[in-house]
Amino acid sequence: MNHFSASRPAAAASLLLALAGCATTKPTVPAASAPAATPATSAVASSTGGRSINPQDVDRSVSPCEDFFQFSGGNWLKNNPVPAYASSWGPRNLLGDRTQATLKKILEEAAATTSAPKGSNTQKVGDFYASGMDSVGLEKAGLKYLQPELARIAAIKDLKTLQTELARQQTLGTGAFFRAGVGPDRKQSTVYAVNFSQGGLGMPDRDYYLKDDARSKAVRTAYVAYMTNTFKLMGDSEATAAKKAATIVRLETRLAQASKSRVELRDPYASYNKMTVAEANAQFPNINLPAFLAQNKLGAAKEVIIGQPTFFKEVSTMLKQEPLADVKTYMAWQLVSSVPSALPKAYSDEAFRFAQVQSGAKQQAVRWKRMQSATDATLGEAFGQLYVDKAFSPAAKQKALDMVANIKASMADHIQTNTWMSDATKQEALKKLNALRVKIGYPDKWKDYSALNITRESYLKNVLAARQWSYQQNVKKFGGPIDRNEWGMTPPTINAYYNPPMNEIVFPAGYLQPPFFDPEADDAVNYGAIGGVMGHEMTHGFDDQGRQYDSQGNLRDWWTKEDGEQFTQRAAVVGRQYDAFSPLDSVHVNGKLTMGENLADFAGLTIVYGALEKQLQKQYGNGPRPVIDGFTPEQRFFLSWAQLRRTNIRPEALRQQILTDPHSPGQYRTIGPLMNMPQFYQAFGCQPGQKMVRPDAERAVIW
Structure with missing residues (x-):
């Protein structure tokens, strides 16, 4: 890009190459280097034109x-x-501000239209944005709407119930341990395959766990503070919170040690390891792939593509070897840290403090900008249609x-x-x-959000519902024709x-x-x-x-x-x-x-x-x-x-x-x-x- x-979305991540998608001494400019036109080809007089x-x-x-x-x-x-709320600044940011202003108007109009027909794009977009902007409701709710998921994790009592919850975590997009999704088979691009790839880290890169340079140590220290403070917000004592943070760093360091570096991940052949479900299950028995796939509606898959077999062997070992209480602590953290903006302000403030150490930003972006971005990520094609009508003409296309x-x-x-x-x-x-x-511009066929239920009751419920809907949309592709309109x-x-x-x-x-x-x-x-x-x-x-x-x-x-x-x-x-x-x-x-x-x-x-x-x-x-x-x-x-x-x-x-x-x-x-x-x-x-x-x-x- x-x-x-x-x-x-994780399932698409393996399919896209990175998108691509800036005081010196002041010398006199030498004559040979000056931006002078070549007379033979540039005799037309200067004008005041030339936009951009x-x-x-x-x-x-x-x-x-x-x-x-x-x-x-x-x-x-x-x-x-660079403005206080940003970590870098360039023309893309200026265009981003203009685009955000347009989108804000669309979103506020949708949020104000409380009489929109239930199930319509306007209703879903308006309710999602309105629930995200309801800061009073977020404070009042606390962890209320997250408790059912936290309770599921707390109820894990053995390897079998752990495996069941691990599969559920995939549908919630928490990032626990690894990523699994459906995408074109990279060696047979006319069919869909089930792909598994490494993940599970709370810091942005494996090197932060493995290196001892000053920057890595600073990020690690900030990460521990972020976890400790968040667990305290959830009701733990200082000592318990600190112990949980140390546990998570220990588990994630094991995952980091088994992870490939970003440079190693650039080799597509090394990340293509197709095997039967039976073969994969023999190599990674404690994940219980047959049950995982069946639970997530991929039971028809006879083969899977494992991105990094060494990593998955380590995950399988950890699931059996690590104390169950420690794994539950890790999974609870992966859940909570995936939804800070859907919790009371203190949670997103802690997340921002950790982000600050990485980005240098001085202040958090205002809430409407964060909610605009979240609505775009969740319902982008619903209100993207309205955006296209305002901002992109057929002539431009x-x-x-x-x-x-x-x-x-x-x-x-x-x-x-x-x-x-x-x-x-x-x-x-x-x-x-x-x-x-x-x-160019926008899809020929727009995404159908009819099966996604969005209300104004709870932003967190909306976020989790949208993630589950998105996961189901992804796995439904398996066994069908390749969707080239997506x-x-x-x-x-x-x-x-x-x-x-x-x-x-x-x-x-x-x-x-x-x-x-x-x-x-x-x-x-x-x-x-x-x-x-x-x-x-x-x-x-x-x-x-x-x-x-x-x-x-x-x-x-x-x-x-x-x-x-x-x-x-x-x-x-x-x-x-x-x-x-x-x-x-x-x-x-x-x-x-x-x-x-x-x-x-x-x-x-x-x-x-x-x-x-x-x-x-x-x-x-x-x-x-x-x-x-x-x-x-x-x-x-x-x-x-x-x-x-x-x-x-x-x-x-x-x-x-x-x-x-x-x-x-x-x-x-x-x-x-x-x-x-x-x-x-x-x-x-x-x-x-x-x-x-x-x-x-x-x-x-x-x-």
Whole structure:
């Protein structure tokens, strides 16, 4: 995905590649590096047009050929500090604020419509949001609506009742021990499979349990405080609460030790371990898979795909070996910590204090923003229909589709003219490109929420009901035809994704708004902005992970041995470049973790630049091209790319991103690809020896 990892239902998480979906000394800009137009191609006078690029944001005291991140948006960075409630700040946040304002109006209107027909989308959306905004009701209810689930955990008396509760926890989406759900079989993408994958951790990454550096210790300490304070809120004494917290850390550390790292999880073959239910049950007997599957309406499954067998062996051992009381404490914590916003304010305050240590945010987002986000995650296609009516015209959809078609044609050109790929592999690559499905704006068929019961009685009851409904919707797919109309994001989402088993790229309407996409802007701006996203998602199908899936979305090696080795060698150059980037003392970008996103940035930008050149040639031929605000179309293309990645970020959040996020920090997403592009050097007159120009021997070239 293009910018950040989106939060997705667990069952879908394994199906989507991360979405992708930013003071120096002030030297005089050398003449050769100044953003001057080439006279032969840019004789048209400047105009005041050019939406989505703001010349005032440019820091002209910095040479574009020395630091394009600072040049393109230095003034903006200086004038847009991170707000107290955020951990980072960039154009996506500004669009997010605008989108939230639109959605807030829709939600408040729905909440005010108390006479909406029962079962209608308006009733469900309005009641869900209203129940979430009822802070008085939340305080009054306390743990009342959670008690039935806590009682189920407390009633566990042996391994059999533990197994029953473990299966129930999956339907509640608490994250206890592991994740299980239904998705396309990655080696047979025309059928659904039951997938099991590692999970069960309360901190964001296994390394926080295993490392003893200062940051890991600080996060661990905050996690223990979060658990201890929450158990005290639930009525435990200080000593009992502290003991429970220590128990949970001990159990989760066992899970962390058995978990694969984020880099290891990037290998799709290693995470594909198909076995019969009987074989899996023999390997992990204490989970009791036959009973688990039957209880969760997957009893017809004869096979399962186990993502990480070593992890599941450890879970099976723990279920038998660990004291039952300790496992019950862990499961109660997984339940409570999955619903803090549905409990009295003190619970969400504790959750935020823990989050603060990771993000550096100074204050919690106001409740309506959190409830808007929760409603989108729960009923996104119900009120997404209303959003689309207000925010996304058919004309905008058509322009976006036209852009994708042009970028797809450019990608085909780059495959055909590729100098290191054999004809056999090229034919398979073109076959995959031609089979690529494109989804723009919103689903052709909207989700049916009729079986989901939402009332104003209790927000917590609504949250748990919605999770159970979502789980049932997921498992109902098993045994049926693949649903190629399904979306993994809601229409208002400001993101995009590539889905390997479906071989599809998806762009929600929320992303197709200014400044990312503006039907009134000139082509250079749109191709540098949303075009860069489109190229990024399209080339995810050919990055180090995506290239392992064929045109039908099957995990299959369609590369010749030599071509595969060539790709790996070229990708390794990108990995080394990003390993060298260091935004903070002793903190380096992880070139292996960010490999897929970096490759999609590299390849995508090259492909889109080719599409823009074709478009400009069609418009202007060999004649002069318009200079707007002093910038040629080519310069505006790169400025548009850069200005949408400018980001101010707190040090805590930056450290967290580097550890857990497959996307590189904004400044390196900006300059990393450009430092390898002769097209950029030419656009800004950059010369060898300047920081934005890599020597030929060190340049990365993929497509």
